[in-house]
Amino acid sequence: MNRELKPLEKIKMLLSNYPKERHHLINFLHLIQDELGYLSEEAIELLSEHFSLSPAEIFGVATFYASFRITQPAEHEIQVCQGTACHVRGAEAILEEFSRQLDKHYGEQGWSSKVSLRKVNCLGCCAIGPVAVVDGQIESRMTLTKVREIVRRLYQKDNLEKIREQNDQE
Numbered sequence: 001m002n003r004e005l006k007p008l009e010k011i012k013m014l015l016s017n018y019p020k021e022r023h024h025l026i027n028f029l030h031l032i033q034d035e036l037g038y039l040s041e042e043a044i045e046l047l048s049e050h051f052s053l054s055p056a057e058i059f060g061v062a063t064f065y066a067s068f069r070i071t072q073p074a075e076h077e078i079q080v081c082q083g084t085a086c087h088v089r090g091a092e093a094i095l096e097e098f099s100r101q102l103d104k105h106y107g108e109q110g111w112s113s114k115v116s117l118r119k120v121n122c123l124g125c126c127a128i129g130p131v132a133v134v135d136g137q138i139e140s141r142m143t144l145t146k147v148r149e150i151v152r153r154l155y156q157k158d159n160l161e162k163i164r165e166q167n168d169q170e
């Protein structure tokens with residue numbers, strides 16, 4: 001039978017071949033994050049058994065390093081640079097427009113579980129600012145019009161996927 005393993009099953013399988021010494025913990029946290037996108041409670045429980053550490057100890061390690069996430073990432077991630085060069089070119093207005101457009105399309109209460117909107121510091125490409133990163137893609141020379149187009153595009157894509165899922169269930 002050639003079925004695809006679910007992420008937690010895959011983690012169990014990887015752990016079964018992995019040494020139990022604690023100094024391997026960080027490597028394994030990276031593996032889990034690559035697999036799940038974050039460190040879930042279930043995954044931390046599995047690690048706790050494997051490495052004979054309490055979940056609190058593992059949690060402590062995971063929260064010490066900025067590279068680990070302990071909450072499930074939103075489906076869409078928008079980062080808006082607020083560094084000095086972007087700031088002088090209107091980055092604050094770009095951030096506010098993202099928030100306004102997300103409210104408008106997804107509803108004021110509705111978007112925070114679907115979209116993560118974050119301020120970030122200089123992304124290292126000041127010459128093309130103001131800059132935003134949308135689902136990993138750099139958007140340069142941001143304008144309010146571009147913000148509206150981006151949010152509309154995300155919303156339409158989400159709606160299309162929802163319709164496809166509903167059709168698949170029927």
Ligand code: FES
Nearest residue numbers: 083086122123126
């Ligand atoms: S200040 Fe925004 S990319 Fe540098």
